[in-house]
Amino acid sequence: MASSIFPSSTGLMADKIRSFAWERTPLGPIESWSPALKISVEAVVASKFPQCLFWGPDLIAIYNDEFLPILGAKEEALGQPLRVTWSETWEALRPIAEDALAGIAGYHEDFQLQTTRHGHTETAYFTFCYAPVRDENGTVLGMLDTAIETTDAVHGRRSLISERERYRQMFENAPGFMAMLSVPDFRIEYANPAYMRLIGDRDVIGRKVIDALPEAISQGYLDILQEILQSGKAYAAAGKLFSFMPPAAAQAQDRYLDFVYQPIRSPGGEITNIFVSGSDVTERTLGEETLRRSEARLRFLDDLAKETGKGADADTILAVTTRMVGEYLRLSNCAYADMDDDEDGFTIRGDWAAEGSPSIVGHYSLAAFGRLAVSNLTRGLPLIVNDNQKELAPEEAKTFQDIGIAATICMPLLRGGKLTALMAIHDKVPHTWSAEELALIREVTERSWAHIQRVRAEAELRSTAEALAALNASLEARVEERTAALVQAEEALRHSQKMEAVGQLTGGLAHDFNNILAGIGGSLELMNTRLSQGRIADVDRYLHGAQSAVKRAAGLTQRLLAFSRRQTLDPKPLDLNRLVAGMHDLIARSVGPSVAVEAVAAGGLWTTFADVGQLENALLNLCINARDAMPDGGKVTIETANRWMDERAARERGLAPGQYVSLCVSDTGTGMSSETIARAFDPFFTTKPTGQGTGLGLSMVYGFAGQSDGSARIYSEVGQGTMVCLYLPRYAAEAPDEEEFEREPEAPRASGSQTILVVDDEPLVRMVAVEILTELGYDVLEADDGPSAMKLLQSHRDICLLLTDVGLPNGMNGRQLADAARLGQPDLKVLFITGYAENAVLNHGHLERGMQVMTKPFSGEALARRVNDIIKGEHGG
Numbered sequence: 001m002a003s004s005i006f007p008s009s010t011g012l013m014a015d016k017i018r019s020f021a022w023e024r025t026p027l028g029p030i031e032s033w034s035p036a037l038k039i040s041v042e043a044v045v046a047s048k049f050p051q052c053l054f055w056g057p058d059l060i061a062i063y064n065d066e067f068l069p070i071l072g073a074k075e076e077a078l079g080q081p082l083r084v085t086w087s088e089t090w091e092a093l094r095p096i097a098e099d100a101l102a103g104i105a106g107y108h109e110d111f112q113l114q115t116t117r118h119g120h121t122e123t124a125y126f127t128f129c130y131a132p133v134r135d136e137n138g139t140v141l142g143m144l145d146t147a148i149e150t151t152d153a154v155h156g157r158r159s160l161i162s163e164r165e166r167y168r169q170m171f172e173n174a175p176g177f178m179a180m181l182s183v184p185d186f187r188i189e190y191a192n193p194a195y196m197r198l199i200g201d202r203d204v205i206g207r208k209v210i211d212a213l214p215e216a217i218s219q220g221y222l223d224i225l226q227e228i229l230q231s232g233k234a235y236a237a238a239g240k241l242f243s244f245m246p247p248a249a250a251q252a253q254d255r256y257l258d259f260v261y262q263p264i265r266s267p268g269g270e271i272t273n274i275f276v277s278g279s280d281v282t283e284r285t286l287g288e289e290t291l292r293r294s295e296a297r298l299r300f301l302d303d304l305a306k307e308t309g310k311g312a313d314a315d316t317i318l319a320v321t322t323r324m325v326g327e328y329l330r331l332s333n334c335a336y337a338d339m340d341d342d343e344d345g346f347t348i349r350g351d352w353a354a355e356g357s358p359s360i361v362g363h364y365s366l367a368a369f370g371r372l373a374v375s376n377l378t379r380g381l382p383l384i385v386n387d388n389q390k391e392l393a394p395e396e397a398k399t400f401q402d403i404g405i406a407a408t409i410c411m412p413l414l415r416g417g418k419l420t421a422l423m424a425i426h427d428k429v430p431h432t433w434s435a436e437e438l439a440l441i442r443e444v445t446e447r448s449w450a451h452i453q454r455v456r457a458e459a460e461l462r463s464t465a466e467a468l469a470a471l472n473a474s475l476e477a478r479v480e481e482r483t484a485a486l487v488q489a490e491e492a493l494r495h496s497q498k499m500e501a502v503g504q505l506t507g508g509l510a511h512d513f514n515n516i517l518a519g520i521g522g523s524l525e526l527m528n529t530r531l532s533q534g535r536i537a538d539v540d541r542y543l544h545g546a547q548s549a550v551k552r553a554a555g556l557t558q559r560l561l562a563f564s565r566r567q568t569l570d571p572k573p574l575d576l577n578r579l580v581a582g583m584h585d586l587i588a589r590s591v592g593p594s595v596a597v598e599a600v601a602a603g604g605l606w607t608t609f610a611d612v613g614q615l616e617n618a619l620l621n622l623c624i625n626a627r628d629a630m631p632d633g634g635k636v637t638i639e640t641a642n643r644w645m646d647e648r649a650a651r652e653r654g655l656a657p658g659q660y661v662s663l664c665v666s667d668t669g670t671g672m673s674s675e676t677i678a679r680a681f682d683p684f685f686t687t688k689p690t691g692q693g694t695g696l697g698l699s700m701v702y703g704f705a706g707q708s709d710g711s712a713r714i715y716s717e718v719g720q721g722t723m724v725c726l727y728l729p730r731y732a733a734e735a736p737d738e739e740e741f742e743r744e745p746e747a748p749r750a751s752g753s754q755t756i757l758v759v760d761d762e763p764l765v766r767m768v769a770v771e772i773l774t775e776l777g778y779d780v781l782e783a784d785d786g787p788s789a790m791k792l793l794q795s796h797r798d799i800c801l802l803l804t805d806v807g808l809p810n811g812m813n814g815r816q817l818a819d820a821a822r823l824g825q826p827d828l829k830v831l832f833i834t835g836y837a838e839n840a841v842l843n844h845g846h847l848e849r850g851m852q853v854m855t856k857p858f859s860g861e862a863l864a865r866r867v868n869d870i871i872k873g874e875h876g877g
Contacts, residue, residue: 187208708728785812
């Protein structure tokens with residue numbers, strides 16, 4: 001959840017509101033809240049007084065820190081409906097809540113509560129004022145409960161403190177403005193400090209509204225009081241404009257108010273007073289209005305860009321622009337003009353005129369419009385006239401009046417310091433131009449002429465292109481002949497380089513896999529010989545040798561998959577020293593015999609937490625880059641170290657201060673310039689010749705480091721070699737020992753009658769999996785493709801686990817099979833078995849709950865443990 005939802009709010013409840021699981025409540029996720037709800041919650045959380053907002057028809061509670069002591073044992077009321085949390089008093093609260101949702105304010109006096117303060121519980125009394133909360137349209141959206149502690153007042157009343165003093169304390173402590181009026185003369189009996197500040201600290205106590213606030217008469221507020229007195233009904237308003245005119249003020253002060261006029265009745269039902277309460281929402285209202293105007297302006301500019309984008313020439317673009325601007329601003333004219341070379345005469349080539357307004361197309365002299373027009377426009381400043389009769393000399397005003405213009409904004413366009421064009425909006429009656437109108441015509445002018453210049457440039461480019469086409473035609477034959485020869489030579493060179501790289505890689509792979517196959521084949525042959533001789537004592541040794549060779553082959557395959565970026569992400573605690581040592585031979589073969597590889601391992605190296613395959617891929621990439629930077633051979637040094645990053649060091653590397661483990665690869669090659677370093681991590685940026693680099697290697701390394709909460713940095717100088725360092729956060733736990741990975745506990749057996757469906761198109765792999773699971777006590781069904789597996793799933797509803805290869809024939813892969821199966825059995829567990837992690841099929845490792853991936857080859861014990869874990873739900877999904 002983004003903390004920027006309430007940027008100014010701090011405190012316990014502000015943090016709790018941000019982190020609360022709102023999607024489980026009727027209000028939904030916090031990002032979907034309406035502006036009115038966000039503003040209301042921000043105001044409540046920022047209030048210095050105890051306040052609780054009850055929102056929506058269910059009256060969901062949201063409160064601030066000051067309200068916490070009032071909750072007492074109800075400290076989990078956040079996000080709960082009022083009727084649930086306060087169920088024991090709901091019958092008393094229901095009428096007040098219903099009134100508030102109907103737009104009627106109310107209060108509950110001297111309510112006794114057990115509050116928690118300073119770690120102990122005590123009895124306190126509160127008066128709760130309930131006021132409806134409305135949106136900009138006046139619709140009631142919720143209820144605001146402002147709590148005013150009256151403990152002292154209650155105790156004081158018991159000590160014969162007067163009723164008037166109790167109300168005075170309540171009024172003075174209230175966060176909003178409050179006043180009490182007598183009837184029928186509407187005399188102001190009480191007014192709290194907030195009310196006094198609102199009206200300009202006038203002396204109003206004891207005076208009639210008609211005398212104390214004379215502006216109330218002209219604005220209809222006295223009529224409202226009369227209506228309340230006659231009807232007996234409360235009156236509420238949201239965002240209502242009131243213009244105050246304090247005696248010492250030079251001009252009226254406009255304020256927007258949310259307020260309630262509530263009739264107060266005697267025990268006999270007679271109206272004795274009118275209670276006034278509310279809050280000043282001017283800043284909120286003006287902010288919302290500014291936002292609405294800004295959004296409307298942006299929508300208009302977007303529509304204008306779409307419409308003018310259809311224009312193929314300048315006249316069409318400007319005709320659409322003047323029409324849309326004139327209609328949007330509801331003016332009499334919008335026109336555009338080109339300046340003569342002397343910058344005095346100009347020609348209005350096109351304009352839009354509203355119905356009943358004459359066109360002003362024609363040629364004019366700029367000087368005829370007055371000195372202000374010449375001075376401003378030639379200096380690039382707009383000419384702004386609200387009423388030419390009042391602001392210009394008679395002869396200057398006459399020029400405007402002769403063409404039916406009383407008010408204008410004329411926006412100049414300067415190019416190279418010269419006045420080249422004008423765009424203007426006009427009105428035939430005096431008009432006070434707003435800042436928004438000025439900003440709009442300025443932006444429209446710049447956009448329109450930029451668009452015109454682009455259209456003209458495109459037209460010139462097309463003309464030039466057509467001229468060049470004829471010339472190019474005569475050269476094409478010769479160019480094609482020479483290009484064909486060049487392409488053929490380049491293809492031969494590229495193929496030679498590719499085959500050299502493939503040969504180097506396949507040579508190393510063939511060497512390793514031939515050794516592994518020789519070990520497996522020899523072990524199996526010796527096992528066969530000893531079994532035929534009846535000498536079974538040595539069989540375990542040969543079996544262990546074959547299994548070790550299989551594990552070596554699997555490890556080599558995983559390194560190749562990491563290199564090709566097909567490894568499923570699987571971060572784990574690891575020791576960088578052990579990883580570097582394990583890759584030393586692969587790196588040496590990859591960089592070739594002309595490059596020496598040295599590893600400098602730090603003693604006491606901390607553990608880090610990262611995806612082993614991705615980290616191996618990153619290290620191999622860096623070593624291959626280092627090799628390419630040393631065409632004549634050299635030395636690659638791989639170094640690990642522990643790093644303490646203070647604020648400055650961390651900031652330079654884009655990290656948070658703390659402990660990190662570094663993995664650095666340095667070379668003795670050509671080095672990089674500062675310009676190259678600045679772009680080295682950019683995707684697809686490469687300094688290698690065409691066809692020799694994708695430009696993705698360092699970008700992958702940088703992205704992997706960032707995803708691992710670390711960073712990557714390059715240190716280099718031209719001719720002095722390069723060092724690239726990865727910084728990965730320290731992990732608190734220790735990396736597991738290699739021996740711990742080798743230990744495999746006894747395979748867990750099936751618990752009860754459990755049915756597993758095995759799907760694999762490779763008969764031998766399917767047979768091995770079926771035999772292993774059958775031996776463990778599972779009921780096993782098998783299929784060789786998706787369609788046959790679906791038939792078994794439909795006829796056997798007791799299948800608890802689908803174990804499937806990812807790559808399957810006959811039009812349905814393993815992921816498609818799993819998705820189809822889960823339509824009928826949403827809780828079906830799925831274990832994907834694959835020779836490599838097809839990230840595209842498996843959604844790049846982002847599997848649904850109850851799905852896991854296991855790569856081939858695997859031991860029987862490993863399969864048994866994984867099947868047992870996923871059936872029991874110990875690994876999630």
